[in-house]
Amino acid sequence: MGLTLAEKILARKAGRATVAPGEILTLEPDVVLSHDNTAAIADTFQKMGGDRVWKSDRLVVTLDHAAPAPTNAHAENHRKVRAFVREQAIAHFYDINHGVCHTVMCENGHVRPGALILGADSHTLTQGALGAFATGIGRTEMAAVWALGEIWLRVPETLRIRIDGLLGDRITAKDIALRILAETGPAGMDYRAVQFEGEVVDRLTTEERMVLCNLAAEGGAKTALLATDMTMDLYLAGRCPESAFEPFRPDPDARYEQTLAIDVTNLGPFVALPHSPANGRPIRAVAGTPIDQVFVGSCNGGLIADLRIVDRVLGGRPIAPATRMIVIPASRETYRMALAEGILARLSDAGATICNPGCGPCLGAHQGVLAAGEKCLSTSNRNFRGRMGCRDAEIFLAGPAVAAATALKGQITDPREV
Numbered sequence: 484m485g486l487t488l489a490e491k492i493l494a495r496k497a498g499r500a501t502v503a504p505g506e507i508l509t510l511e512p513d514v515v516l517s518h519d520n521t522a523a524i525a526d527t528f529q530k531m532g533g534d535r536v537w538k539s540d541r542l543v544v545t546l547d548h549a550a551p552a553p554t555n556a557h558a559e560n561h562r563k564v565r566a567f568v569r570e571q572a573i574a575h576f577y578d579i580n581h582g583v584c585h586t587v588m589c590e591n592g593h594v595r596p597g598a599l600i601l602g603a604d605s606h607t608l609t610q611g612a613l614g615a616f617a618t619g620i621g622r623t624e625m626a627a628v629w630a631l632g633e634i635w636l637r638v639p640e641t642l643r644i645r646i647d648g649l650l651g652d653r654i655t656a657k658d659i660a661l662r663i664l665a666e667t668g669p670a671g672m673d674y675r676a677v678q679f680e681g682e683v684v685d686r687l688t689t690e691e692r693m694v695l696c697n698l699a700a701e702g703g704a705k706t707a708l709l710a711t712d713m714t715m716d717l718y719l720a721g722r723c724p725e726s727a728f729e730p731f732r733p734d735p736d737a738r739y740e741q742t743l744a745i746d747v748t749n750l751g752p753f754v755a756l757p758h759s760p761a762n763g764r765p766i767r768a769v770a771g772t773p774i775d776q777v778f779v780g781s782c783n784g785g786l787i788a789d790l791r792i793v794d795r796v797l798g799g800r801p802i803a804p805a806t807r808m809i810v811i812p813a814s815r816e817t818y819r820m821a822l823a824e825g826i827l828a829r830l831s832d833a834g835a836t837i838c839n840p841g842c843g844p845c846l847g848a849h850q851g852v853l854a855a856g857e858k859c860l861s862t863s864n865r866n867f868r869g870r871m872g873c874r875d876a877e878i879f880l881a882g883p884a885v886a887a888a889t890a891l892k893g894q895i896t897d898p899r900e901v
Contacts (some may be wrong), residue, residue: 485734487641488710489676492616492731497597504640504740511662513635514593515541515860516602519548522563524603527626537573537632538809543575543584543593543896544568550841553849582840584815585609585782588815589693593630595719595728596711601628606699606864607661609782611708612692613715614731615652616676618706639674639705645681648748653898656691657784657862657882659683660698661753663745665763672702675740678733679709681745689718690788697783698864699759751787752897754860758868766885766897777802777859777870779883780811780838781845784862787817789883794826796887796898801834803893806836809851811843835890845870 486494486501494502496510517524521544529538536542545562552558553862561579568576581587584602588594588610596614600607603625610617620634628634646659648821679698681845684692692709699707709715709731719728752766779785779793790812802808810830812818818840821827827837852872853859859871859878864879881889884898 485736487676487737487739488678488731488733489616489639489641489706489893490697490737491733492599493636494595496598498766502638503852504638507635508638509528509633510599511634512541512601512628513598513629514543514578514600515625516543516588516604517625518545518604519560520603520617521565521567522560524622524625524629525567526773527623529587531630533626533630536629539573540575540880542571542573542629542670543588544573545577545581545584545587545804546579547583547587548842548846549848550839552720557880562712566636568849570828580815580832581840582812583782585697586786586813586817587702590722590814591615592722595723596715596731598604601625601634606697606782608696608700608707609693610706612689612707613719614708614711615710616706619700624773626773631800632840634752639676643678643739643742644673644680644745645742646745646747648681648683648746648828649746650683651750653884654752654794654880654882656687656694658750658753659745659747660695661755661760661763661880662750663743664698664702664755664761665753667702667761669701669759669761670703672704673767674703674705677704679707682831685707685712688788689714690786693786694783695721698760699710701864704724717782733825736777751830752885753864754885754895757866757879760865760880765805766895769879769895770897771877771894772879773858774806774860774894776807776809776851776859777886778809778844778851778859778863779841779886780809780813782813782862783864784883784886785811785813787820789862790817790821790826793882793887794829795901796884797830797833798893799829800891802890806890808890809844810835811838811850812840814840820900844871846870860886860887
């Protein structure tokens with residue numbers, strides 16, 4: 484019997500010819516990721532008796548969740564992280580000027596097909612867009628990995644999601660992802676490996692594939708990933724040494740727990756209503772809802788592909804006078820590309836506020852938190868109650884085209900109508 488993509492990666496890591504769902508494997512990760520939570524993990528690591536991390540060259544540390552530090556408490560946390568990085572001689576450290584950890588990981592060659600990546604963040608699944616088995620773990624688990632250099636994982640069942648058809652005008656990967664979550668619900672992918680494939684997936688850019696993998700976390704997925712192809716190879720070229728990866732594809736006779744087939748030919752814009760990413764509806768259900776703030780950013784909506792779409796939809800027109808628009812590129816690389824292409828200047832001319840790369844208001848720390856009673860349409864990945872700093876505010880999730888159209892009109896708007 485053949486192996487799914489996730490099973491093939493885990494079998495290789497275990498040095499075995501085959502593995503089966505439900506088996507428990509003890510594995511050494513290729514890369515481990517932490518961000519502003521590094522100081523808290525280091526404290527647990529030291530309480531466990533840890534002195535030196537098992538392999539400092541396997542650690543990637545970023546400062547992105549509250550960057551630059553908005554409070555004294557955040558500044559003190561950053562100071563502790565920087566001290567730990569120096570003490571442990573961690574070479575792969577990205578300070579406040581680099582951007583969101585998941586995007587930084589992909590852009591800086593830390594992800595390769597077939598790798599096992601552990602991150603102390605639930606959206607580590609993003610890196611599966613480059614063919615890795617990437618999964619989020621807790622802080623205590625991460626401290627143990629730092630100390631021991633291994634983790635046990637249960638081999639997950641695989642949910643295969645085939646996406647076929649033709650995408651309509653101004654319909655994006657975010658619309659597809661929200662449509663899928665509306666069908667599976669918030670727990671429909673629990674501890675599954677989600678394998679994306681299909682003719683639409685084949686045509687998506689790497690950044691668009693990251694959107695799919697990232698949002699699988701909101702369905703409870705253990706990991707989400709794609710097989711290697713030419714698109715992936717082109718993205719990795721120059722970022723990851725050619726000798727560091729090999730093609731990874733599922734076997735033709737692999738067995739899947741379930742196959743979900745999605746035809747996007749007639750798919751329109753999708754919007755997730757408060758307070759769940761799985762609470763998606765076709766845009767007609769909420770069109771006309773007044774919006775106080777539009778947020779374009781995060782690891783799920785601040786990539787260069789997203790900013791280009793926003794720029795095209797706005798078309799040089801000014802945003803609605805009563806609506807704020809905050810734009811935060813996901814990374815320094817994205818920021819510089821958007822700067823060079825004139826996108827940031829045009830968005831600024833339209834009335835948008837441009838902030839430095841990072842997570843921004845996605846986690847409710849700064850750069851655009853909401854007031855009671857306000858409504859925000861966001862390209863980020865979560866709209867839980869209180870997610871953007873206020874339990875009495877409402878967050879709608881949508882793709883970049885909807886975000887741009889909404890900013891233009893000051894209310895939730897179908898981008899095909901502007």
